[in-house]
Amino acid sequence: QVQLVESGGGSVQVGGSLRLSCAASGSIASSNCMAWFRQAPGKERERVSAIDPRTGTTYSADSVKGRFSISQDNAKNTVYLQMNSLKPEDTAMYYCAAGARYCSRRESDFNYWGQGTQVTVSS
Numbered sequence: 001q002v003q004l005v006e007s008g009g010g011s012v013q014v015g016g017s018l019r020l021s022c023a024a025s026g027s028i029a030s031s032n033c034m035a036w037f038r039q040a041p042g043k044e045r046e047r048v049s050a051i052d053p054r055t056g057t058t059y060s061a062d063s064v065k066g067r068f069s070i071s072q073d074n075a076k077n078t079v080y081l082q083m084n085s086l087k088p089e090d091t092a093m094y095y096c097a098a099g100a101r102y103c104s105r106r107e108s109d110f111n112y113w114g115q116g117t118q119v120t121v122s123s
Contacts (some may be wrong), residue, residue, distance in 0.1 A: 002026050002112040004096045009117030012086055020081040020117060022096030028053045029074040033103040035110065036070060036081045038092035038119075045095070049081060050103040059103050064090075086121045093118050 003025035012018055020036065028034055035050035049070035050059040058070050067085045072078070079096065099111030 002098055004098060004112055004114035006094065006096045006114040006117040009094060009119045011120040011122065014087060014121060014123045016086050016121070017082070017084045018086065018119060020083065020094055020096075020119075022079045022081075022114060024077045024079070024098065026077065027074070028072060028077050028079065028098070030054070031098055033098070033100045033110075034070075034072065034079040035097045035100070035103065036079075037095045037097055037107055037110075038090075039095070040089075040092040043092075045107050047105045047107070048094070051079065052103055053079075057103075083119070086119075088121050088123055091119060091121050 005023045008020040031053050036048045037045050038048050039045040051070045053072050069082045071080045093116040095116045096114040097110035100109040
């Protein structure tokens with residue numbers, strides 16, 4: 001069983017930045033994929049970014065390319081999501097996920113989830 005704990009959410013103005021952290025209870029170095037999803041009110045949960053910790057390969061949704069970046073610190077078993085140039089449409093609950101066999105876009109492929117951290121971007 002893997003436990004994931006997110007932190008770093010908050011309220012920022014348009015154009016601001018936040019860095020989310022996801023601390024895992026076990027080693028992430030051997031996992032197949034660590035991902036960040038988000039869910040806005042009334043919308044489906046979508047994958048924002050993902051990383052294969054074994055290779056460092058990253059994936060990003062088109063809506064955040066050039067603004068968000070995902071990274072890992074294997075020594076701390078932590079994955080980060082650096083979010084820059086934030087927009088109101090980035091407002092959502094952000095979730096860390098793990099346990100998928102590969103970096104799928106589908107939330108159903110991930111077995112472990114954090115409790116979420118709220119990000120609110122105001123104009």
